[in-house]
Amino acid sequence: MGNLQGGLHECCSFCKRNKTDVELLISKPKVRVCNTCVEELLVKCSDSSQYRESRLHELCTFCSFIAKNPFLQLGEDPNEMVRNVGGPEVWICQSCLTLCEGIVLEKLRR
Ligand SMILES: [Zn+2]
Numbered sequence: 001m002g003n004l005q006g007g008l009h010e011c012c013s014f015c016k017r018n019k020t021d022v023e024l025l026i027s028k029p030k031v032r033v034c035n036t037c038v039e040e041l042l043v044k045c046s047d048s049s050q051y052r053e054s055r056l057h058e059l060c061t062f063c064s065f066i067a068k069n070p071f072l073q074l075g076e077d078p079n080e081m082v083r084n085v086g087g088p089e090v091w092i093c094q095s096c097l098t099l100c101e102g103i104v105l106e107k108l109r110r
């Protein structure tokens with residue numbers, strides 16, 4: 001379901017591995033993250049030399065999309081400060097990573 005605009009190469013925006021080379025790829029219109037990166041990026045969230053703080057929805061490529069889409073709400077305070085990891089082109093916040101981790105755990109549980 002969904003129309004993948006410009007989704008010529010479905011690969012992880014962080015490690016650039018192809019969808020076929022990873023166990024699970026979580027896709028959003030502008031950004032994708034694989035299950036391995038979710039885990040690695042979550043680890044970076046606990047290292048102050050690896051993350052940048054910003055207001056929720058400000059830097060994160062994942063939730064900046066959600067913030068612009070009235071049909072998708074995170075239900076969180078947009079002034080809350082969150083940790084963002086990744087860059088320089090794509091960023092993901094701790095809040096989105098936690099959501100992604102839930103998806104990974106659910107889909108890869110066997
Ligand atoms: Zn990846």
Ligand SMILES: [Zn+2]
Binds near residue numbers: 057060061096097
């Ligand atoms: Zn986010």
